[in-house]
Amino acid sequence: MPSTPKNSAHFFINAATVAAELSVVLTEAKNISLEAMNAKALVARAGDNVRTFKPITDFMVELANDTIWLVKEINREALVLSRTSLSDLHSADAHERFKQAQARSRTAPFGDTLDPVAQSASHQHHQQSMQLKRHMRKLFELLDEIESRMLAANVVTATSRLEAATAADSYQASLEGIVVKLEKAANRIKHIASKCRHSLER
Amino acid sequence: MKVVKLHEGRSHEWLVFGRDEERPSKIIDTNQYMIKTANHAIILDPGGIELFSAMLAAVVHHVPIQQITHLFASHQDPDIISSLGLWDKTLPHATLYAPWLWEGFLRHFGCNSIKYNPLPDEGKSIRLDDIEIQFIPAHYMHSSGNFSVYDPQAKILMSGDIGAALLPDGAPLFVEDFDHHVEKMRLFHQRWMPSNRAKKDWVRRVRQLDIQYMAPQHGAIFKGKDVNRFLDWLDELEVGTGV
Ligand SMILES: [Fe+2]
Numbered sequence: 324m325p326s327t328p329k330n331s332a333h334f335f336i337n338a339a340t341v342a343a344e345l346s347v348v349l350t351e352a353k354n355i356s357l358e359a360m361n362a363k364a365l366v367a368r369a370g371d372n373v374r375t376f377k378p379i380t381d382f383m384v385e386l387a388n389d390t391i392w393l394v395k396e397i398n399r400e401a402l403v404l405s406r407t408s409l410s411d412l413h414s415a416d417a418h419e420r421f422k423q424a425q426a427r428s429r430t431a432p433f434g435d436t437l438d439p440v441a442q443s444a445s446h447q448h449h450q451q452s453m454q455l456k457r458h459m460r461k462l463f464e465l466l467d468e469i470e471s472r473m474l475a476a477n478v479v480t481a482t483s484r485l486e487a488a489t490a491a492d493s494y495q496a497s498l499e500g501i502v503v504k505l506e507k508a509a510n511r512i513k514h515i516a517s518k519c520r521h522s523l524e525r
Numbered sequence: 526m527k528v529v530k531l532h533e534g535r536s537h538e539w540l541v542f543g544r545d546e547e548r549p550s551k552i553i554d555t556n557q558y559m560i561k562t563a564n565h566a567i568i569l570d571p572g573g574i575e576l577f578s579a580m581l582a583a584v585v586h587h588v589p590i591q592q593i594t595h596l597f598a599s600h601q602d603p604d605i606i607s608s609l610g611l612w613d614k615t616l617p618h619a620t621l622y623a624p625w626l627w628e629g630f631l632r633h634f635g636c637n638s639i640k641y642n643p644l645p646d647e648g649k650s651i652r653l654d655d656i657e658i659q660f661i662p663a664h665y666m667h668s669s670g671n672f673s674v675y676d677p678q679a680k681i682l683m684s685g686d687i688g689a690a691l692l693p694d695g696a697p698l699f700v701e702d703f704d705h706h707v708e709k710m711r712l713f714h715q716r717w718m719p720s721n722r723a724k725k726d727w728v729r730r731v732r733q734l735d736i737q738y739m740a741p742q743h744g745a746i747f748k749g750k751d752v753n754r755f756l757d758w759l760d761e762l763e764v765g766t767g768v
């Protein structure tokens with residue numbers, strides 16, 4: 324966990340970068356949502372021919388909505404994290420400077436009058452580090468969640484493929500097209516989520 | 526950080542803090558001043574963030590921190606007051622006297638607890654126990670909102686960047702040879718001071734004061750006759766030569 328000033332220094336930049344990367348995920352999630360709408364229309368038109376595809380379209384809608392919500396949450400959390408790591412950096416700096424002053428004034432007649440200030444700076448720094456850790460944990464949890472949604476999406480694409488293969492010929496191509504798009508979007512989201520995780524862990 | 530007593534009277538003393546050996550290279554050397562009375566102390570131009578630790582450590586050799594109730598910033602430069610955010614944590618109940626013009630800017634250094642008391646353009650006086658401290662307008666010398674500090678009892682003028690000299694490390698704290706010293710000041714005044722009119726105005730104001738020591742924020746302190754020599758020299762000097 325980053326608690327040293329050096330880590331915080333790159334951290335507040337990375338957290339801000341994460342927020343920027345996530346805009347791509349949002350676009351992909353909106354694509355899934357659009358694709359789900361197409362699939363729904365298709366299922367309605369085809370009736371009994373693709374009845375088994377109905378739960379899949381429902382899942383796609385749910386997946387898109389959840390992802391959009393998660394991205395917004397991650398975005399918010401990443402910005403909070405960026406701010407928190409900056410405060411952590413400041414509090415670490417203040418803590419260090421008061422410590423230096425204390426070390427230099429050990430023999431000073433009024434050196435002990437510094438103690439409460441140095442203590443409060445140390446306390447503040449500790450609080451900031453704790454808060455930073457808390458926000459980081461939260462952000463990782465959200466990334467976990469998005470990744471596990473995408474794993475579920477992979478399972479669903481596998482079953483959908485089977486379903487598409489057994490559907491009437493006239494619908495097969497369209498259904499397979501929908502499955503491919505869902506798979507691509509899910510993979511891209513997974514890729515970005517793990518990229519974000521790596522840049523935060525670095 | 527070296528500390529020298531500039532004045533010791535019945536009611537108060539003046540201390541100079543400077544020539545910090547542990548100052549990171551490439552950072553301009555600065556003189557910080559403290560006036561200490563029976564129950565109070567004011568730090569004049571407390572300095573940059575990089576020397577905060579050294580300054581704080583040096584200060585508690587002379588006063589308990591609770592006694593520092595006032596700060597003064599002659600203008601907004603980082604070498605003057607970029608330590609404000611840390612003083613704010615150290616002295617949450619203190620008052621900062623600084624030009625009104627710079628309030629919104631200085632607050633960027635962090636001023637959450639300290640009270641900012643904006644100095645009006647015409648200057649003002651405050652009392653610290655038994656002594657009077659005058660904030661003398663020094664606008665455009667070099668900053669557009671700028672003050673010098675005068676103590677009529679000790680006859681000391683803290684002149685901020687006016688009278689500054691760029692000296693090598695370990696140079697004496699007082700001007701020893703004025704003619705030689707002039708060469709160390711010329712460029713600074715020509716290039717950093719923008720206005721001949723402002724310069725004349727400041728010289729006129731300061732000539733009315735009885736000054737024994739003129740204490741700048743960089744370089745060496747002027748004593749006795751060298752103060753007038755400096756005023757004559759500055760009066761003649763063409764400034765604002767950057768264009
Ligand atoms: Fe300056």
Ligand SMILES: [Fe+2]
Pocket residue numbers: 602604605685686742743
């Ligand atoms: Fe300066």
